Amino acid sequence: YSNVFFCSFSAASVLLRVKLNVRRHLREKNTIPKIFAETVHRHGDKTALIFEGTGERWTFRQLDEYSNRVANLLLERGFKEGDVVALFMENRSQYVGIWLGMAKIGVEAALINFNLRLDALVHCVTISNAKAVIFGSELTDAVSEVHSSMGKAVQMFCSGDWDPKRVPQGTECLEPLVAGAPSHLPPRPDHRLFYIYTSGTTGMPKAAIVVHSRYYRMAALVYYGFRMTSDDVLYDCLPLYHSAGNIVGVGQCLIHGMTVVIRKKFSASRFWDDCVKYNCTIVQYIGEICRYLLNQPVRDTERQHRVRMALGNGLRQSIWEEFMNRFNISQIAEFYGATECNCSLGNFDNKMGACGFNSQILPFIYPIRLVRVDEETMELIRGPDGVCIPCKPGEPGQLVGRIIQNDPLRRFDGYVSQTATDKKIAHSVFKKGDSAYLSGAEGKAGMAAIADPSHSTNLEKFVKDMEKALPPYARPVFLRFLPEVNKTGTFKFQKTELRRDSFDPSAVSGRLYFLDSSKGRYVQLDEELYRSILSGKCKL
């Protein structure tokens, strides 16, 4: 994403339009449930959500009624505006209906990543102050493992296949309760919408607050920016606990009346079949999805679909053209927008390899910048005046958005900079990923550096504990043992040198291991293995 081009007139007018709409919604106190009510009015019997997996379809009216029932049930149970309920659930349309129902009475949903287990799971539920947890039956074991650490006062509801013998004591079965609750519209307060968690690449996940206007803004920006219509059908196979899946994707349904197809998990082999089956016109992606699709054998459906646009971020410039040509997709809509940062970038002009526009021309309409960073430390580079230096077109940089703390409209906005998410954006903006690409495997592979002066680590136990506690994507592919981990002057871990040494055995003194996924254990990393990883012979 090193190419930057300048904001064109059309992009500027889109931004103005979104900005004016946001203003109007704020003035009229239009919350997402209120905007959704207008959508239901316009599109009542149209299909709102399709759940690929059961093929279940919900119309806008059904989604509206379901969410009313959820709202009324929670009211009956004493939940009130400002309370938080954690949602820990894999798939299905109910996911959307449940958080929307909560929003209707001002109860905030904490959207928990369903890959989390043990400490990380308890942490996320605890920091949200949730009074209840609604979990999917597929996650019963994960909930049972931590139930005792969550506090007795936390009410438990299970959605999905009900097995009273397996759920933690005191758990209630949600769906019959919802079905029995009244379907009339509950009273509507205005409040925060939900919490979305950062990925926690540097420590535990942090909760970012999403207010109604931010939800609207993110969804509207891509809708108007990329000229979508309510007749589009959007294929959403991204997790619903993140903003891409739940706001940029599902938001098109709630706000703009689009049919959205939800899939539990991304499947490369089913992707185009699904698109054909549901007449999808827009697909959502993240970089990895495009790569997996290109690695699939050629099949007929990959050109028989009606998809005209792929919407997402992280498509590498080197495969951008291949992707468009092979799958006959006429538009790639790349954009960035961090949940807790009110800034977004998009290539609204369908320009290849462009990460968006740099708003130097229109800083008042859209105060965001790409600024220079030190590629090694990922720290912002500042001029003699202490101010960051904007990138020139073509220069890599980090996306920053201006936040004005005392702006009353932003009173609930999430925290600023120095977060895990900053780093995530930085990773995608930098060329860093490229070095991984040279090793024949695009993407990220983590290394854990372990201070073990007495050589007492039991690797077998380590693997077992790790498999329980961490989802596959978070498990370190490399391990490095050191007598101690050096700290900086301010007692932060010094990562620069570790990063520089990488996993090259000739640069690293001490033991180095590689997670051999076929064997399910760590093996010592020597020169030979190192070379075969670099050459792509040994797959990560």
Ligand SMILES: *[C@@H]1O[C@H](CO)[C@@H](O)[C@H](O)[C@H]1NC(C)=O
């Ligand atoms: C979730 O999806 C999977 C596969 O797509 C399906 O087998 C499972 O039954 C679904 N779970 C629920 C609760 O709908």
Ligand SMILES: *[C@@H]1O[C@H](CO)[C@@H](O)[C@H](O)[C@H]1NC(C)=O
């Ligand atoms: C897809 O479009 C075709 C032709 O317009 C129509 O017959 C079919 O019912 C549509 N499929 C779905 C799932 O809406």
Ligand SMILES: *[C@@H]1O[C@H](CO)[C@@H](O)[C@H](O)[C@H]1NC(C)=O
């Ligand atoms: C590519 O897609 C367009 C519609 O976007 C369609 O008109 C055209 O026939 C397709 N081309 C091929 C070769 O499939």
Ligand SMILES: *[C@@H]1O[C@H](CO)[C@@H](O)[C@H](O)[C@H]1NC(C)=O
């Ligand atoms: C971000 O929020 C500030 C207020 O805190 C506002 O002035 C600015 O316009 C917002 N940026 C965007 C892109 O909406």
Ligand SMILES: *[C@@H]1O[C@H](CO)[C@@H](O)[C@H](O)[C@H]1NC(C)=O
């Ligand atoms: C830690 O600091 C010592 C002393 O400065 C240095 O020799 C050593 O290489 C550092 N270790 C790592 C892993 O960077």
